[in-house]
Amino acid sequence: MIVTVTLNPSLDRAVEVDELVRGEVIRATAAQVDPGGKGVNVSRALLANGVPNRAVVPCGGDEGAQLIHLLVQEGVDVLAVPIRGRTRSNMTLAEPDGTVTKVNEPGPSLSPEEFEAVIRQVLGVVSSADWVVACGSVPPGLPVQAFTELCKRVTAAGVRLAVDTSGPALRAAASAGAALVKPNREELAEAVGRPLTSLGDVIDAARQMREWGAGAVLASLGADGAVLVDDDGVVAGDSPVERPRSSVGAGDSLLAGFLAAGASGAEALAEGLAWGAAAVSLPGSTMPGPSDLLRQHVRIHPRPDQVRPLPTP
Template identity: 75%
Template sequence: MIVTLTLNPSLDRTIEIGELVRGDVIRATAAHLEPGGKGVNVSRALLANGVPSRALVPCGGDEGGQLIRLLRAEGVDVRALPISGRTRSNITLAEPDSTVTKINEPGPELSAGEFTAVTDQVLAEAGAGGCVVACGSAPPGLPAEAFLELCTRVVAAGDTLVVDTSGPALRAAATAGAALLKPNRDELAEVVERPLTCFDDVVDAAQELRSWGAGAVLASLGADGAVLVDAGGVLAGAAPVPRPRSSVGAGDALLAGFLAAGGVAAAGEGDPERAAVALTEALAWGAAAVSLPGSRMPRPADIRRETVRLHPRPDRARPLPTLN
């Protein structure tokens, strides 16, 4: 069973507009309200493609109740973990040229007791030999040591640990021996404390995370695709999206595709053929998500594996676009 944990979930409202002009009254052309949070999106993507998973979601207040109702309406197997704080709401403004402006609330703090209860529930739900996918930002005020303890307990229990987060929590997950880390370019640059200007920089940074204890690193690079660095070497690839609509949740769909194709086991064994299959699936799911509005997760009919191009020997010196 794949168990996802979203420590800082949200209600995500995506508003499509013609153009964002500060100070103006702007008329929306469409709006979508969906459950949000990286782990939540991974479970939604897996469900949409017939892969069983269970989503663990700390939640509180009216917003938390609405989040759980939305997930259950989609058929997600969700466990609500009550907390005293109020679940956050996020707003995304999407323009026709694919420019996306996000306004994210910080979310509630978790007390030490609440976090311990969450950790206990994660271990209980995963069981021995399960797969725990901890995704998203850590709640405000959560010490890196607490996240390290969660990761360490999961690994010690014999479960496969997959983590998609940032900052000190990402370093903690590597140190604890996570089987797979899935940072994006910004998150990877932040944790190694240097800019990443070309593929070579990304590979070196991924190898540094592996030297800290991580088994494999799947780095998502937006329109430049993704790079997988594991025991078998380096593999890169990309999938073009002719008409992008929203990048919200694309990295989560990418991770879900990798999980669904058995990518974690393939990366751990250093099996290049199986890793290539998993990376193809990941890129196809991620590209499909970009072509959909809001944070909708792709279904089988949305996924175009034939558009994926893998590069077993990527040009590691090729510059990456400058980030704004």
């Protein structure tokens, strides 16, 4: 079983428009509301593909109640941690060419007592877990030391930890010995403090994170695919999408597919890429199921061209 932890979950409203024009009244062509947050999306993707998991989610206010209601409706096994603050709402505006504009609220702060309640929920179920997956932004005001403590207590319990976050929390996860970290290109560049303009730059940065203590690094590169750097070396891959609709949740689906396929080697990378590409082809933060996966479109590069330049973000 996989346990996901989303410290800053959200309600995600996705609106499709013909064209986003600043200052104009725009009529939506479609809209939907989904439960959101990176860890929540990982749980939803796993559930859609029949992989057992449990989601630990702090929630508060009417938005928090709606979030839990939507998750339960989908069939997600939720461990809700009540908090005093109001769960945030995020807005995604998607255009027909695949361009996505996101407006994310910062979310509520967690008191030390509320954060400890989250940790207790996680540690209460790790005995039956193969992985604990901590994903998403850190709540406003939460010290990086607190996130480090979560990572250390999970690893001390003998459970493999995967982390998808950014900023100081990403470096803290690597230093705490996370078995897997999954940054995107921008997050990885921020972590190592330099721009990543080629595939080789990404690989070097991933190796640096492994030197800090991370077991493996799965770096997502958007339309350029992903790179896996672990004990077995380096492998890259991509999966073209003919009609992109929304990139929201694509990295989360990539991570979910990678974990579901064993979290090691080219086969797991290929599965993750198939899941991520399928998410891009779906509206809003819809998570892909088995019928959405086009594994035949995945291309794996066991000897990636490290001098290949990456497009400017």
